Amino acid sequence: MRSTQRVEGMNAYFNIFLNQKVRLYEFVAQYDRALAKMRVNEAETESKIENSFPVLTTPLRSLEKHAAELFTRKIFSLFQHEIRKEGKLFVMERVQLEDHRTYRFGEYKAPTCTWTVEYFPANITMKCCCLKFESFGIPCCHMIAVMKSEQLMCIPPSCVLQRWTRRGRSKCQQPSLTQICSTLTQTARFGILSSCFSEMSYYASHADKDFEEAREIAFQLTSQMKKRWAMRKEGNAEAGDKNIAPKLYGVGDPNVVKTKGNPGGTSSMGKPPKPRRCGYCRSIGHTKRMCKKLASSSQREGSNSDSEPFMNTELDPHTDDIDELPIYPNDPV
Incomplete structure (x- = not known):
C-alpha cells in the first residue's frame, strides 16, 4: 500500500x-x-x-537536542510529537530478566490500554509491541519512555534509521560510469550532468566570491569540453560515416507493438492480403466482368435460344386489350 x-x-x-x-x-x-x-x-x-536549528519545546531536552542534530527537519517534528505523547504514559510493571528488562506501560485515563517494551542493555536495543519503529522508522513514545526510565542522554543507534538522518544521502554511493549501461545516450548524460551541477549552482549563487569562482571554473571547463568535442567531430568525419556513432537526441519514435485483441486466426496482422477471385469461375487474376468462361457460356445460350421454335402463348381470359398479347412472326394477324 x-x-x-x-x-x-x-x-x-x-x-x-x-x-x-x-x-x-x-x-x-x-x-x-x-x-x-x-x-x-x-x-x-x-x-x-x-x-x-529548530526550537526545543519538550522537557526531555537532551533527547530532543540529539534528535534535532540527527534527523531531518520533517522527521524531527514527528519525533517531537512522540515526545509529547510520552507524557501520558506511566510504568505499570517492570520485570528484570537475565539478559533484558521488560516494561509495561499504561496511558493516562485509559489504563486498559497497555504496551510492552523489551530493553536489552548489552547492545542497547529495544523492541516495542506497537511495531511503529518497524513500520515508520522512528522511535515510538513507548521507546522514549524506556529511554527516560533508563536515563539515556541520547537516542541509541539501534533506534535510528539511516535514511531519515541528515547525512543519509552522503552515505549512499553514487553509481560510477562503469556501472551505468554502455548504451547510455547523450540525453541521459545531459540529464545526469544537469542534476550534478544544479546543486552546485544553488550554493554558489549565495555569495559573490563563490559565484565568480564557479563561473570562472565553468567557463574554463566549457571551453575545454568544446575543443574536445570539435576534435572528435573532425576525427569522425575523416574516418568516414561508418565510424560515426548514431546520435540520439530528445524523444525518438515509439516501438511498434502488436495490436490488442485475439492474436489467433481471426487476426489479420502479419498475413498477406487475399487475392481477388472471379465470381463465376473462382479463378485468380480477373473479375467476373472480364471472365472468358462467362462470355462463352452466354454466347452458347444465345445460339440455343435462336434455334428453338416459338411456343404459343395461351390467352389470358382476364386480358381484354389485344396490344398486351404477345405477337409471333408465324401467327396470322
Missing part, C-alpha cells in the same frame, strides 16, 4: 504541470520543469537544515 501511495503522490505532483491535451514536445519541457522544482525545493530544504 505504501508503494502505491508513493506512485499516486508522484502522479498528483506531475498533474500540476501536465494535462491530457499536452503535446509531446511540451511534455518534455514540463517534465523538466517539474524535476527542476523538486531539485530546488530539496536544495532549499538542505540549506535550511544546515544553517538553522
